[in-house]
Amino acid sequence: MDISFLRKIHFFSELNDDELKKIFSVSSVKNFSKGEMIFFETEPYIGFYIVLEGGVKIFKISKDGREHILYFIYPYNTFGEVPMFEQYDKVSKEEFSYPANAMALEDDTKLLLIRSGTFYNLLEKNKSMSLKMLSGFAKKLRHLNKHIESLTQDVPRRLARYILDEKKQKSGEGKEYFELRMSKHDLASYIGTIDETLSRALKKIQDEDIIEVNGKKITVLDKQKLAKLAE
Amino acid sequence: MDISFLRKIHFFSELNDDELKKIFSVSSVKNFSKGEMIFFETEPYIGFYIVLEGGVKIFKISKDGREHILYFIYPYNTFGEVPMFEQYDKVSKEEFSYPANAMALEDDTKLLLIRSGTFYNLLEKNKSMSLKMLSGFAKKLRHLNKHIESLTQDVPRRLARYILDEKKQKSGEGKEYFELRMSKHDLASYIGTIDETLSRALKKIQDEDIIEVNGKKITVLDKQKLAKLAE
DNA sequence: CGTAACCTTGATTAAGATCAATTCTCGTGG
DNA sequence: CCACGAGAATTGATCTTAATCAAGGTTACG
Numbered sequence: 001m002d003i004s005f006l007r008k009i010h011f012f013s014e015l016n017d018d019e020l021k022k023i024f025s026v027s028s029v030k031n032f033s034k035g036e037m038i039f040f041e042t043e044p045y046i047g048f049y050i051v052l053e054g055g056v057k058i059f060k061i062s063k064d065g066r067e068h069i070l071y072f073i074y075p076y077n078t079f080g081e082v083p084m085f086e087q088y089d090k091v092s093k094e095e096f097s098y099p100a101n102a103m104a105l106e107d108d109t110k111l112l113l114i115r116s117g118t119f120y121n122l123l124e125k126n127k128s129m130s131l132k133m134l135s136g137f138a139k140k141l142r143h144l145n146k147h148i149e150s151l152t153q154d155v156p157r158r159l160a161r162y163i164l165d166e167k168k169q170k171s172g173e174g175k176e177y178f179e180l181r182m183s184k185h186d187l188a189s190y191i192g193t194i195d196e197t198l199s200r201a202l203k204k205i206q207d208e209d210i211i212e213v214n215g216k217k218i219t220v221l222d223k224q225k226l227a228k229l230a231e
Numbered sequence: 232m233d234i235s236f237l238r239k240i241h242f243f244s245e246l247n248d249d250e251l252k253k254i255f256s257v258s259s260v261k262n263f264s265k266g267e268m269i270f271f272e273t274e275p276y277i278g279f280y281i282v283l284e285g286g287v288k289i290f291k292i293s294k295d296g297r298e299h300i301l302y303f304i305y306p307y308n309t310f311g312e313v314p315m316f317e318q319y320d321k322v323s324k325e326e327f328s329y330p331a332n333a334m335a336l337e338d339d340t341k342l343l344l345i346r347s348g349t350f351y352n353l354l355e356k357n358k359s360m361s362l363k364m365l366s367g368f369a370k371k372l373r374h375l376n377k378h379i380e381s382l383t384q385d386v387p388r389r390l391a392r393y394i395l396d397e398k399k400q401k402s403g404e405g406k407e408y409f410e411l412r413m414s415k416h417d418l419a420s421y422i423g424t425i426d427e428t429l430s431r432a433l434k435k436i437q438d439e440d441i442i443e444v445n446g447k448k449i450t451v452l453d454k455q456k457l458a459k460l461a462e
Numbered sequence: 463c464g465t466a467a468c469c470t471t472g473a474t475t476a477a478g479a480t481c482a483a484t485t486c487t488c489g490t491g492g
Numbered sequence: 493c494c495a496c497g498a499g500a501a502t503t504g505a506t507c508t509t510a511a512t513c514a515a516g517g518t519t520a521c522g
Contacts, residue, residue, distance in 0.1 A: 414499095414500070414501095415500075416500075416501085426500085426501070426502085427501090427502075427503080430501065430502050430503080431502085431503085434502085434503095446501095
């Protein structure tokens with residue numbers, strides 16, 4: 001079996017075939033269907049996941065039952081790594097748990113589970129791997145910083161930022177439009193608002209001929225104006 | 232000179248005397264007065280800082296001139312490490328810059344500057360250090376996650392959370408009160424609101440006999456109620 | 463083609479930002 | 493030691509944004 005796809009995962013990129021085989025042999029591939037829970041907050045920690053296909057949302061539920069999405073994770077990215085490293089320097093072997101909930105966004109979402117124990121050994125042996133992980137964490141930190149900054153802006157601005165970011169990521173594919181990878185409900189939750197407000201915000205910037213919305217398809221008509229709106 | 236205080240810095244804790252000396256010899260101690268800028272966003276990256284005395288705020292300025300505080304940093308904690316690791320796996324040697332602004336909060340704020348070049352060598356040699364750094368990043372990530380979650384709550388709730396967190400950190404000192412380490416303006420900016428709203432929120436929970444405010448001194452009168460307010 | 467999930471629209475309400483004064487605090491110089 | 497003045501904090505009145513409540517409309521899929 002060809003497992004070289006594992007090299008698409010950032011911090012495995014420099015491992016040799018034997019090391020990849022070893023990782024693959026101790027990790028497990030799991031399939032999830034749309035809406036299926038991968039783990040719950042407070043559930044005991046067993047390891048972190050890598051998305052191979054599909055998508056995942058990471059979210060919290062506040063006591064009044066509201067959902068707040070922290071991240072969307074797509075292929076070759078990881079989630080649930082934080083407790084693994086918090087654990088590392090703890091003297092006491094207290095139980096660690098997942099800090100948030102994770103749910104599959106699509107049918108046939110395929111994940112690789114890397115169990116904590118097996119991963120520590122790898123880290124010990126591959127100096128480059130911890131640097132790669134550091135770089136991954138740095139990216140997440142930068143992303144969260146942006147997100148926090150964004151949450152103090154008003155909704156149309158937050159939305160404009162999101163669209164610009166998505167557009168940037170999908171650019172180079174020669175397309176003038178992109179498809180939302182999640183439901184509008186999930187997008188609303190991610191930008192920190194509710195369905196109705198998102199709907200109105202989308203309508204507003206559509207009425208100003210800045211974007212065109214067609215179901216999940218969003219076409220940017222005027223990038224200048226959009227950038228100005230996002231500031 | 233005794234430089235064993237460096238071991239209070241989390242990821243230096245397991246280094247031996249020689250290694251500490253080496254770090255100290257290549258890093259520089261800098262003093263800042265209240266309000267003085269340490270670096271500006273977009274300024275070229277030279278390395279990261281460790282707070283030895285005093286305090287620092289990390290913030291962004293939005294185009295309308297509003298300030299948004301992302302973190303407060305106090306002794307033995309680091310800031311500005313993110314670009315160092317983003318750089319690490321970049322092939323092109325493009326210029327890196329600080330992702331936000333940093334300002335000293337107090338007079339005689341003392342910082343240790345660790346330049347990127349010198350630090351890479353250390354990382355190469357000390358496997359344990361990158362694990363420690365990973366653990367530090369993990370803590371920051373968890374902190375930011377909480378902060379994001381918090382920003383979708385209303386102001387009294389955000390404030391209650393902040394006070395509980397501060398109280399927790401200062402507990403064990405036998406005190407029933409604690410002192411705000413920053414101006415109310417900075418606190419307002421940190422919890423994502425403005426001075427007036429913070430003032431009213433403080434008054435509100437004071438009127439409910441949950442806390443007592445006296446300048447920068449905050450006494451928690453009813454921890455139960457406060458926790459309930461924070462959820 | 464029917465039903466549930468998803469999305470949009472309208473009317474109303476509530477939270478917090480804005481604008482405009484005061485009041486408080488504290489360091490400095492007379 | 494007191495008076496002044498600047499920055500910090502508070503208070504009140506008003507306005508804006510977005511959440512809430514309540515229907516409808518659309519879409520996808522069995």
